[in-house]
Amino acid sequence: MAKTKTAARGKPEKQLHDAAWIAKQVDAFSKDILAQGLVDRAMVVGIRRRGAELARRVCKQIGAASKLKVPYGALNITLYRDDMSLRGPTLREKSGTEIEGPVDNRVIYLIDDVLFTGRTIRAAMDLLMDFGRPGAVRLYEIVDRGGRELPIQPDRVAERLSVPLADRVEVRLKEVDGQEGVFVVVGGMR
Amino acid sequence: MAWTRKHLLDLEELSAAEIVEILDTAASFKEVSGRSVKKVPALRGRVVVNLFFESSTRTSNSFALSAQRLSADTLSFTSSGSSVSKGETLIDTAKNIEAMGVDAFVIRHSAPGAPHLLARHTGCSVINAGDGCHEHPTQGLLDIFTIREHFKREKSEPEKALKGLTVSILGDIRHSRVARSNAHGLRKLGARVILAGPPTLVPAAIGQALGVEVSHDIDYVLKESDVFNCLRIQFERKAGRFFPGVREYAAIYGLNEERMKKAKPEAIIMHPGPINRGIEITPELADGTRSVILHQVENGMAVRMAVLYLCVGANN
Incomplete structure (x- = not known):
């Protein structure tokens, strides 16, 4: 396990996984979705930004493996957050929500990077419901780090971690972060 | 931030x-x-x-x-x-x-x-x-939003977001809160701003106060501008006293299709509404292909x- 230190934040961090591991999980998610046999009703939706990027990769992978074009969606949950009174109205994502086609009766594969309190997923589900009535919503997470505050559990998770609440688990993607991997930033939650 | x-x-x-x-x-x-x-x-x-x-x-x-x-x-x-x-x-x-x-x-x-x-x-x-x-301010912001979106400057640095664009604001500048908000906002994002219209409605002092250009020469403004933001003559604020007549105003300062032939082909037309059709702008232009009025x-x-x-x- 390589230990590195990010100069920008000055907090020690360790890398748990690399780009190849993330690619393997994207591949596994795609195969899993195909294996469920619902691909003609499927829609792959990610939560901006990293979840949306992962969803885009999953869509691409499914397309390459099956020649099927699965609709894609990216959710901006800013307006559904429940912590505006704590964190203020700061905009974390600059792109809006985009969903290819109606969600009614679709099996939504909701892709996210790190599952923590569950509040983001609650917000994402509320947002999805404003677009229609999905047939089902399945939650796929790269990392579940524990610490849930709401009764929300993933349908599939690549890795479960047990880390102190003060540490921050990050899935970094090159399109968003310029580097790729799973990291734990010690004391990263402030 | x-x-x-x-x-x-x-x-x-x-x-x-x-x-x-x-x-x-x-x-x-x-x-x-x-x-x-x-x-x-x-x-x-x-x-x-x-x-x-x-x-x-x-x-x-x-x-x-x-x-x-x-x-x-x-x-x-x-x-x-x-x-x-x-x-x-x-x-x-x-x-x-x-x-x-x-x-x-x-x-x-x-x-x-x-x-x-x-x-x-x-x-x-x-x-x-x-x-x-x-x-x-919200009219200024939505005008700037429309310009930034039309010219695809969303990714630029704040101070350079509208750099290289010339926006002229035409008409009743004297009574216009829209002109003031636009001038402040546009200038901060790096645009060049020209306030234009008859000297009685566009006093040179306004340009100095806002730190932007003033012009009374409509042909010059036509040639220079990427955006024409036409303002309404505010008759309720007695703006009609500042020029001899509505027809004369339309003939000298109003935007019409003939006049727009001198403008850059990609230039757009904006108006904060309500429009005095046929005075500051002809209905053909307000509803035409250059108009982004309903986008505003x-x-x-x-x-x-x-x-x-x-x-x-x-x-x-």
């Missing part, structure tokens, strides 16, 4: 980064208006009061609808038929409404500075929806949602 202001009083006090923060927020809200369920829960439980002491179609409805799209409750107040006609002061009126438990005032008033006064005397967020001849109205929704979200959200 972290948004910390609970009021939006004018664009003069905002930094380029703050303006861009509002525009980016608005851009991400724009798709909400295109959904079948046009409502998000962001301001659920908050109350936004429209306090309009002057008449308005676009602004008051746009603010009311924007607040409703964010799930806020709205209350509309117009001075006619209220206790203002019995002599109640602005501050007393506002404090009484505030005591009913509200979170934000959207105020339009004929007196410049009325929103600033209100901001000093209430604990609510105050959004200026036009104060006399001073500013109309559409963008106004997103911009006002963003302003309400940011200011009411910052007021905890």
Whole structure:
């Protein structure tokens, strides 16, 4: 396990996984979705930004493996957050929500990077419901780090971690972060 | 950046980064208006009061609808038929409404500075929806949003967002709060601004005060501009006294198709409404391919949602 230190934040961090591991999980998610046999009703939706990027990769992978074009969606949950009174109205994502086609009766594969309190997923589900009535919503997470505050559990998770609440688990993607991997930033939650 | 202001009083006090923060927020809200369920829960439980002491179609409805799209409750107040006609002061009126438990005032008033006064005397967020001849910040923001979107400058640095673009604001600059908000905002984002029209309506001193160019030569303005923002002649503010006649004004300063042949082919036409058709602009141009007038109205929704979200959200 390589230990590195990010100069920008000055907090020690360790890398748990690399780009190849993330690619393997994207591949596994795609195969899993195909294996469920619902691909003609499927829609792959990610939560901006990293979840949306992962969803885009999953869509691409499914397309390459099956020649099927699965609709894609990216959710901006800013307006559904429940912590505006704590964190203020700061905009974390600059792109809006985009969903290819109606969600009614679709099996939504909701892709996210790190599952923590569950509040983001609650917000994402509320947002999805404003677009229609999905047939089902399945939650796929790269990392579940524990610490849930709401009764929300993933349908599939690549890795479960047990880390102190003060540490921050990050899935970094090159399109968003310029580097790729799973990291734990010690004391990263402030 | 972290948004910390609970009021939006004018664009003069905002930094380029703050303006861009509002525009980016608005851009991400724009798709909400295109959904079948046009409502998000962001301001659920908050109350936004429209306090309009002057008449308005676009602004008051746009603010009311924007607040409703964010799930806020709205209350509309117009001075006619209220206790203002019995002599109640602005501050007393506002404090009484505030005591009913509200979170934000959207105020339009004929007196410049009325929103600033209100901001000093209430604990609510105050959004200026036009104060006399001073500013109309959300109109300025939606105009700038429309320009930035049309010329695809969303990714630029705040101070350079509109660099290289020349925006001319034509017509009744003297009475125009829209011109002032536009000039401040555009200049901060790096645009070149020309205020143009008859010398009586575009005094040189306004250009100096705002730090922008002034021109009375319509042919020069036509040649230079990427954007023409036509303003309404404000007859209710006696603007008709500043030139000999409406037909003469239309002939010398009005935009028409013949005149637009001298403009850059990609130049666009804007108008904050309401339009005096056939005076500052011909109906053919207002409804033509260069016109982005209805985009302005559409963008106004997103911009006002963003302003309400940011200011009411910052007021905890």
